Amino acid sequence: MIELFHVWKQYQKPHWALSDISLEIRTGEFCFITGPSGSGKTTLLKIIFRELIPTEGQILVDGVNILKIPDHKIYRLRRTMGIVFQDFRLLFHQSVFHNVAVPLQVAGLSSKEIRRRVFNALRQVNLHHKMWDFPQRLSYGEQQRVAIARAIVNNPSILLADEPTGNLDPELAFEIMSIFKEINQQGATVIIGSHDRELIRHFGDKIFFLQKGKIIGKEEKQ
Amino acid sequence: MIFRQLWYLVKAAGNNLWTFRGRNLVSVLIIGFSFLVIGIFLALSNNLTYLGQQLSNNLAISFFLDKNLKAPELEYIKSQILASELVDRVTFVSSEDALSRFRANFPELREILDNLKSNPFPPSYEVKLKDKVLSLSAIVYFMEKIKGLKGVVDVQFNQDWVEKMDSLSRIVQAVGFFLGGILILASFFIISNVVRLNVFARKNEIEILRLVGATNTFIRIPFLLEGFVLGLLGSLVSLFILFILIKVFPIYIGSSLGAARELFTLRPLTTEQGLWLVAGGVVTGTLGSVTSVSRFLRI
Numbered sequence: 001m002i003e004l005f006h007v008w009k010q011y012q013k014p015h016w017a018l019s020d021i022s023l024e025i026r027t028g029e030f031c032f033i034t035g036p037s038g039s040g041k042t043t044l045l046k047i048i049f050r051e052l053i054p055t056e057g058q059i060l061v062d063g064v065n066i067l068k069i070p071d072h073k074i075y076r077l078r079r080t081m082g083i084v085f086q087d088f089r090l091l092f093h094q095s096v097f098h099n100v101a102v103p104l105q106v107a108g109l110s111s112k113e114i115r116r117r118v119f120n121a122l123r124q125v126n127l128h129h130k131m132w133d134f135p136q137r138l139s140y141g142e143q144q145r146v147a148i149a150r151a152i153v154n155n156p157s158i159l160l161a162d163e164p165t166g167n168l169d170p171e172l173a174f175e176i177m178s179i180f181k182e183i184n185q186q187g188a189t190v191i192i193g194s195h196d197r198e199l200i201r202h203f204g205d206k207i208f209f210l211q212k213g214k215i216i217g218k219e220e221k222q
Numbered sequence: 223m224i225f226r227q228l229w230y231l232v233k234a235a236g237n238n239l240w241t242f243r244g245r246n247l248v249s250v251l252i253i254g255f256s257f258l259v260i261g262i263f264l265a266l267s268n269n270l271t272y273l274g275q276q277l278s279n280n281l282a283i284s285f286f287l288d289k290n291l292k293a294p295e296l297e298y299i300k301s302q303i304l305a306s307e308l309v310d311r312v313t314f315v316s317s318e319d320a321l322s323r324f325r326a327n328f329p330e331l332r333e334i335l336d337n338l339k340s341n342p343f344p345p346s347y348e349v350k351l352k353d354k355v356l357s358l359s360a361i362v363y364f365m366e367k368i369k370g371l372k373g374v375v376d377v378q379f380n381q382d383w384v385e386k387m388d389s390l391s392r393i394v395q396a397v398g399f400f401l402g403g404i405l406i407l408a409s410f411f412i413i414s415n416v417v418r419l420n421v422f423a424r425k426n427e428i429e430i431l432r433l434v435g436a437t438n439t440f441i442r443i444p445f446l447l448e449g450f451v452l453g454l455l456g457s458l459v460s461l462f463i464l465f466i467l468i469k470v471f472p473i474y475i476g477s478s479l480g481a482a483r484e485l486f487t488l489r490p491l492t493t494e495q496g497l498w499l500v501a502g503g504v505v506t507g508t509l510g511s512v513t514s515v516s517r518f519l520r521i
Contacts, residue, residue: 051433071519079435089430093241106436108227109332150434 001027001130002048002158002189007057009213010042017043025191026205027062027157030184032200034208036212041193042086044210045160048191049081050074061158079107082156084164086193088147091133096146097131103154109139118151121153124179126172140167148176152183159183162193170198177203231440235447238424246452253456253507254463257499261464263405267487270390272489283349285378289317291373293344303349306364307335310352313413317341318424344375366407390411396491409506413456417440417449417510421518427444428518438519445515446508453507 002025009018018040025031033041046052047059050066059066066077081105090099099193100121104114122128135143144167151159159180165173177199184190194200200207209217239246287299296314303312307377315323318344323331351361361379369377431441468488491499 075432075435075437078433081435083433085433089426089429089433091427102431102436103434105227105230106431106434106440108224110226210471 001060001062002191003024003060004047005058005060006198007044007047007059009040009047009052010055016177016213018047021215023215023218025189026174027189028184028187030181030190030203031192031206031208032204033191033208033210033213034195034197034200037161037196037211037214040213041210042162043213045191045193046161048158049078049083049160055214058119064137075106079103079154080157082151082154082159082188084144084147084159084161085197086162086166088143090143092135095132095134096116096127096138099146100149100153101136103150107154117153118149121149124152125149125176141172142170144168145172148179152179155186157188159188160192161191163195164192165194165196165199172191173199176201227440228443231443232447235444236453239445239448239451242420242424245420246448249420249452250455250459252416253413253453253503254459256412256455257457257460258463258501260402260502261460261491261499262406262467262488263402264491264499265464265468266486267402268489268491268495269487273478281351281379282363283351283377284315285347285368285374286376286378287346288373289344289373295343295373299368299373300347302371303347303368306367308351308360308364310350313348313350315346315348317343317345320344329514330370336493343518354373354515413453413506414510414513417452417507418514421445421511421514425518428515432519441519442512442515445511449507449509449511452511453471453505454500456507457503460503461491461496461499 002023004021004023005017008016009023010016021040021044033044035040035041043052047054048061050059050069053067061077064077066074069077090100097118100118101114104117109117119128119131122131125148127145128143130136130138130142135146138146144164147163149163151161161180164180165176168176173196177190180190180192181203207219208215209219285299285303287296291299300312300314302307318341321335321341324343325335365377365379368374430439468490471488
């Protein structure tokens with residue numbers, strides 16, 4: 001369960017990127033955070049995996065206040081999460097295989113297990129045939145799929161994705177969402193920042209509407 | 223699991239060294255040239271030390287004695303001379319020895335000696351100083367002490383040389399501390415910045431590793447290994463270039479220096495100096511790398 005209590009975030013005075021956000025996402029939910037560009041979706045996601053520290057407020061993940069975790073132990077939280085960054089954050093000097101393998105290598109899995117899992121993840125995003133290519137040789141959409149494969153490769157209990165289908169054609173976007181849904185059905189909590197109304201309508205169990213850093217609405221499928 | 227991860231980290235360091243070989247080569251060369259400057263300075267300073275030793279090798283002090291001294295008095299004076307730490311050896315030159323030496327050295331003046339009724343040369347103790355004696359004040363103190371003994375009538379030594387040597391030694395030391403200090407500081411500054419730039423260019427990689435759950439140690443180790451290797455290679459490059467310079471310098475440049483050639487000869491580093499240089503490279507590379515990485519580990 002992810003709980004945010006009165007979270008505020010300010011990058012520069014006097015503007016607030018997030019204003020008094022309180023929300024609750026239960027384990028196993030498939031949740032969207034939506035809103036126009038600049039509404040605070042990315043900031044909110046970054047705060048959940050603690051890339052950013054809020055100016056005020058508290059965040060509990062499975063009952064643990066993540067703001068109290070010391071820097072050198074934050075890796076424990078992040079190993080339970082899979083993150084698809086808006087800017088992909090790929091290692092351009094490493095092959096697709098190595099990019100996807102990174103979360104498994106930091107966790108110390110055997111080479112055999114890493115190969116098996118990476119292949120499966122790449123097959124899920126339909127990129128297994130480009131396993132040994134380098135990211136700069138891939139299209140924008142393909143790079144995005146590498147980022148998705150890296151996020152799902154360690155079977156995370158929480159999957160966070162910031163505009164994961166932003167550059168994909170509708171068909172592929174639908175496929176990627178289906179993968180997220182599949183991971184969700186295996187028990188993972190999925191939180192996606194997106195403004196793709198079609199996908200949100202189709203997949204979202206719970207939707208938070210953000211505008212100018214504030215939650216202006218919430219919708220929950222019964 | 224620990225060995226598996228260690229092996230992965232060693233491989234990662236190797237891959238990174240190869241992948242960023244252009245940038246790493248520049249780092250190695252900069253580290254190499256920085257340490258080369260220190261190495262050249264050491265080689266020049268070695269030469270000055272050597273010249274100083276050569277000069278002191280030729281330093282001798284003669285204590286002229288009363289002709290009527292008996293054996294026990296001579297022995298006492300000798301024992302007083304030998305008691306000094308500056309003294310390497312003492313030779314007694316009798317009046318007769320001095321006379322025959324004079325005859326041999328100045329045959330053209332033989333006639334003058336033949337006209338003399340008695341031997342004009344007093345007996346003396348010739349004192350050879352130790353090689354590493356470079357302190358004028360110590361020598362003067364020693365001479366005054368021996369001169370004050372009963373039976374010692376005069377003392378002779380090449381004070382000019384000693385004074386020159388003494389001032390040269392002071393200059394070398396002062397310049398050494400000043401230039402050496404500046405050079406070492408400058409080199410460390412340059413090297414740590416080169417390593418820092420290298421790490422900065424890979425800050426995205428560090429961030430990604432942090433965000434996918436890598437521990438700080440996991441991120442630091444490849445950088446530590448890379449810094450170690452770059453520092454090691456850099457210092458070895460400096461030693462290699464210095465070796466070539468020592469071989470080539472006297473042939474191509476030394477000949478044009480004329481009389482100053484002796485002063486500007488590069489004398490090879492001692493094994494200890496070489497090892498210190500390598501250790502300096504390794505420490506600078508490793509520390510520079512690790513401290514630079516730490517800046518990016520706060521996300």
